[in-house]
Amino acid sequence: xxxxxxxxxxxxxxxxxxxxxxxxxxxxxxxxxxxxxxxxxxxxxxxxxxxxxxxxxxxxxxxxxxxxxxxxxxxxxxxxxxxxxxxxxxxxxxxxxxxxxxxxxxxxxxxxxxxxxxxxxxxxxxxxxxxxxxxxxxxxxxxxxxxxxxxxxxxxxxxxxxxxxxxxxxxxxxxxxxxxxxxxxxxxxxxxxxxxxxxxxxxxxxxxxxxxxxxxxxxxxxxxxxxxxxxxxxxxxxxxxxxxxxxxxxxxxxxxxxxxxxxxxxxxxxxxxxxxxxxxxxxxxxxxxxxxxxxxxxxxxxxxxxxxxxxxxxxxxxxxxxxxxxxxxxxxxxxxxxxxxxxxxxxxxxxxxxxxxxxxxxxxxxxx
DNA sequence: AACTACCGCAACCGCAAGCGC
DNA sequence: TGCGCTTGCGGTTGCGGTAGT
Numbered sequence: 197x198x199x200x201x202x203x204x205x206x207x208x209x210x211x212x213x214x215x216x217x218x219x220x221x222x223x224x225x226x227x228x229x230x231x232x233x234x235x236x237x238x239x240x241x242x243x244x245x246x247x248x249x250x251x252x253x254x255x256x257x258x259x260x261x262x263x264x265x266x267x268x269x270x271x272x273x274x275x276x277x278x279x280x281x282x283x284x285x286x287x288x289x290x291x292x293x294x295x296x297x298x299x300x301x302x303x304x305x306x307x308x309x310x311x312x313x314x315x316x317x318x319x320x321x322x323x324x325x326x327x328x329x330x331x332x333x334x335x336x337x338x339x340x341x342x343x344x345x346x347x348x349x350x351x352x353x354x355x356x357x358x359x360x361x362x363x364x365x366x367x368x369x370x371x372x373x374x375x376x377x378x379x380x381x382x383x384x385x386x387x388x389x390x391x392x393x394x395x396x397x398x399x400x401x402x403x404x405x406x407x408x409x410x411x412x413x414x415x416x417x418x419x420x421x422x423x424x425x426x427x428x429x430x431x432x433x434x435x436x437x438x439x440x441x442x443x444x445x446x447x448x449x450x451x452x453x454x455x456x457x458x459x460x461x462x463x464x465x466x467x468x469x470x471x472x473x474x475x476x477x478x479x480x481x482x483x484x485x486x487x488x489x490x491x492x493x494x495x496x497x498x499x500x501x502x503x504x505x506x507x508x509x510x511x512x513x514x515x516x517x518x519x520x521x522x523x524x525x526x527x528x529x530x531x532x533x534x535x536x537x538x539x540x541x542x543x544x545x546x547x548x549x550x551x552x553x554x555x556x557x558x559x560x561x562x563x564x
Numbered sequence: 565a566a567c568t569a570c571c572g573c574a575a576c577c578g579c580a581a582g583c584g585c
Numbered sequence: 586t587g588c589g590c591t592t593g594c595g596g597t598t599g600c601g602g603t604a605g606t
Contacts, residue, residue: 227575227576228574228575228576228600229574229575229600230574230575248591248592249591250591250592251590251591263591263592264576264577264591264592264593265575265576267592267593268574268575268576269574269575271593272574272575273574300595300596301594301595302594302595303593303594303595314593314594314595315573315574315575315595316573318594318595318596319572319573319574320572322572322596322597323571323572323573
């Protein structure tokens with residue numbers, strides 16, 4: 197259909213010979229969004245006659261819709277046991293797996309996802325995957341690679357985000373840092389890990405840069421994540437868990453005193469923000485890379501968020517990162533703190549390597 | 565408050581396969 | 586076997602809501 201051609205709630209003439217148009221010569225048929233009254237008519241018809249002879253709906257009822265439109269409406273919206281709402285983590289993973297195996301066979305995928313329609317799956321793929329691709333994120337999980345010559349599918353991954361567990365297991369074996377194109381408001385530095393020769397990279401933000409190298413200024417770290425596209429497989433297992441803090445603490449398994457986690461999933465900005473608060477002093481003494489390579493990305497992934505935008509300093513005042521505005525100011529000291537932080541920069545790959553090296557040598561500064 | 569950009573989803577289209585005559 | 590009709594599938598469009606400026 198050409199742009200602007202789509203009719204909304206209007207009627208159009210469909211030739212009797214058109215696909216699904218039915219017989220009987222020119223008939224004025226309605227197009228556009230369905231009304232509740234039309235839904236009732238169609239539902240009653242299907243309950244009475246069954247899911248067949250869609251062209252007869254228009255003939256034998258007051259509905260002025262073509263058979264194809266009726267079938268689509270019933271299949272995608274009216275039939276029983278339809279599952280509405282967003283896809284669960286498991287469903288998303290299954291879609292990725294099936295797409296990798298079979299390509300864009302939406303109807304086939306729908307048979308594997310009870311209650312889901314091919315149209316919904318197709319919409320999911322077309323929107324989310326494009327978003328991930330725009331963000332240079334790999335579409336497929338590391339353990340799922342396309343097994344078909346899928347010309348319709350996404351291109352080869354440029355950056356593959358590593359599941360937090362994988363990153364934790366392989367942390368320190370090999371680090372490679374590369375700067376990626378800035379996305380949204382943020383600068384992005386991605387870290388890659390190479391377990392068993394398989395390159396897995398984790399794109400996320402390290403806005404703490406010089407902050408971490410001036411650790412005496414910072415005592416507590418409060419993090420507010422901005423919106424970000426994150427593939428479901430990059431999310432940690434606690435996505436569907438009511439207790440994300442357990443995962444965070446388990447990520448700090450080497451710590452006797454895991455940093456506290458204060459999620460706010462039901463707060464004012466529940467949809468767009470997730471707060472993480474941790475004790476930087478203990479964190480840095482334990483595992484700085486665990487914080488930046490596992491916990492923060494995991495939190496970002498779990499809440500579909502990306503970059504932290506502010507933190508709490510040693511005076512328990514909140515500070516912004518460069519030019520990044522939180523949706524909700526944490527306190528009244530913002531202007532002053534922003535001035536103080538005017539020179540704060542994002543950490544360069546070389547700087548981060550330096551920090552990691554220092555960490556591995558065990559000489560990170562001890563915070564008071 | 566107004567405007568713009570973006571995103572998700574519903575619904576359209578063309579095409580092809582299936583089926584009966 | 587060929588034809589016409591029906592059904593199903595995958596690609597695409599554009600509306601409406603929302604976030605951002």
